[in-house]
Amino acid sequence: MNIPVLQQQVEEWVHWLAAYGADPAGGVTRLLYTASWAEAQQALEQKMKENGLDTYYDEAGNLYGRLASADAEEGTILTGSHVDTVKRGGKYDGAFGIVAGLLALRYLKENYGPPARNIEMVSLCEEEGSRFPLTFWGSTNITGTAPFHKIKQIRDEKGISFVEAMNEAGFGLGRYRNPRREDIVSFIELHIEQGAILERESIPIGIVEQIVGQKRYSISCIGEANHAGTTPMAWRADALRGASEMIVAIMDAADRVGAPLVATAGKIEAEPNVSNVIPNKTTFTLDIRHPQGDALDAFCEASIAACDTIARNRGLRLQVEKQLDARPIDMDAALARRIEAICREQGLSYKRMPSGAGHDAQIMAGQYPSSLIFVPSHRGLSHHPAEYTAEKDLAAGVRVLIQLLYELGYEKEAK
Numbered sequence: 001m002n003i004p005v006l007q008q009q010v011e012e013w014v015h016w017l018a019a020y021g022a023d024p025a026g027g028v029t030r031l032l033y034t035a036s037w038a039e040a041q042q043a044l045e046q047k048m049k050e051n052g053l054d055t056y057y058d059e060a061g062n063l064y065g066r067l068a069s070a071d072a073e074e075g076t077i078l079t080g081s082h083v084d085t086v087k088r089g090g091k092y093d094g095a096f097g098i099v100a101g102l103l104a105l106r107y108l109k110e111n112y113g114p115p116a117r118n119i120e121m122v123s124l125c126e127e128e129g130s131r132f133p134l135t136f137w138g139s140t141n142i143t144g145t146a147p148f149h150k151i152k153q154i155r156d157e158k159g160i161s162f163v164e165a166m167n168e169a170g171f172g173l174g175r176y177r178n179p180r181r182e183d184i185v186s187f188i189e190l191h192i193e194q195g196a197i198l199e200r201e202s203i204p205i206g207i208v209e210q211i212v213g214q215k216r217y218s219i220s221c222i223g224e225a226n227h228a229g230t231t232p233m234a235w236r237a238d239a240l241r242g243a244s245e246m247i248v249a250i251m252d253a254a255d256r257v258g259a260p261l262v263a264t265a266g267k268i269e270a271e272p273n274v275s276n277v278i279p280n281k282t283t284f285t286l287d288i289r290h291p292q293g294d295a296l297d298a299f300c301e302a303s304i305a306a307c308d309t310i311a312r313n314r315g316l317r318l319q320v321e322k323q324l325d326a327r328p329i330d331m332d333a334a335l336a337r338r339i340e341a342i343c344r345e346q347g348l349s350y351k352r353m354p355s356g357a358g359h360d361a362q363i364m365a366g367q368y369p370s371s372l373i374f375v376p377s378h379r380g381l382s383h384h385p386a387e388y389t390a391e392k393d394l395a396a397g398v399r400v401l402i403q404l405l406y407e408l409g410y411e412k413e414a415k
């Protein structure tokens with residue numbers, strides 16, 4: 001394998017894909033079912049075809065590239081990641097796993113011909129939850145665990161409904177395959193670490209053993225609008241003050257509990273959001289993560305109880321909507337051992353580690369043996385325009401993916 005060529009190619013293709021949704025303010029914004037999302041999928045489909053793969057969409061908008069087995073085997077080995085991004089995100093989050101999958105399948109086809117078992121790559125339609133209050137839409141459609149009941153009610157910030165956006169993009173209209181997959185024998189996701197451990201320890205490959213549990217809430221405080229100048233402090237039902245108190249209380253509690261728990265209030269909206277009116281409604285999001293399910297649940301319960309007490313003390317109504325409850329989950333031990341052996345054979349140092357970030361692999365792991373392989377993130381930066389991974393590290397990840405797919409898809413007895 002010509003490593004310098006591979007290095008140059010993976011960097012080139014990551015930049016090529018980043019052009020779809022390039023944000024004038026910097027970074028990449030490619031939100032589910034938007035024009036930039038559709039253009040990226042169409043461009044990926046074209047590239048998959050140019051590189052000898054059969055392509056198809058499913059009803060959710062997941063895009064597949066297939067390397068069919070020589071003897072119509074049933075099972076399919078699947079690799080890939082998500083094509084959507086956060087707002088003004090980086091070039092590599094999700095996109096690298098898609099580009100790596102395409103490079104790997106092309107290399108395998110060119111060097112070994114049809115595999116013994118089907119190998120597919122997938123550009124998953126959505127993982128981040130950046131446009132609609134719903135995450136992992138691509139992978140939960142594949143596993144049949146998607147919150148189908150929710151999509152009729154949810155809207156984006158412009159008031160566009162999920163179903164409207166999905167239909168507008170051509171999906172959910174019965175034109176494509178049913179997204180549910182029962183034929184997947186293993187799922188492999190190659191992804192940037194989005195943390196600083198691998199770079200700090202100068203290790204090129206992370207073998208994820210477990211992905212933390214993650215709960216997301218949308219919390220609204222409802223008070224009463226009134227005049228900022230004539231309303232005495234004691235007479236106010238100030239929704240923004242209440243929300244601020246709740247956020248500080250939860251963050252202080254997270255400091256007391258300490259690592260590995262993390263808590264983030266990433267988004268806040270106040271109404272009517274003008275300087276001389278006491279806010280009558282404030283909505284904020286809460287993202288809580290922990291590797292142990294019971295610790296995660298206990299912290300969330302205590303947080304909601306604290307919000308309830310503050311709301312009562314301030315004469316506010318509280319609305320709590322749970323948007324995500326992803327349980328902590330282990331990656332497949334046999335696949336991890338196989339990746340370990342590949343790293344040793346290729347002379348690549350590696351580190352077994354947890355993932356603090358959520359990934360499609362955690363949804364897939366609920367149904368199929370799954371693995372998540374990390375490459376270093378420069379300064380641990382991610383969900384940020386300056387997100388970066390060195391070419392040599394990208395190529396090392398692709399080399400490991402190629403060998404893993406070769407062993408699973410070509411070797412007579414996938415050990």
Ligand code: HGY
Pocket residue numbers: 127128356357358359
């Ligand atoms: O939020 C996450 O952990 C992932 O990047 N969606």
Ligand code: MN
Pocket residue numbers: 086093128383
């Ligand atoms: Mn992300």
Ligand code: MN
Pocket residue numbers: 082093094127191358359
């Ligand atoms: Mn990601």
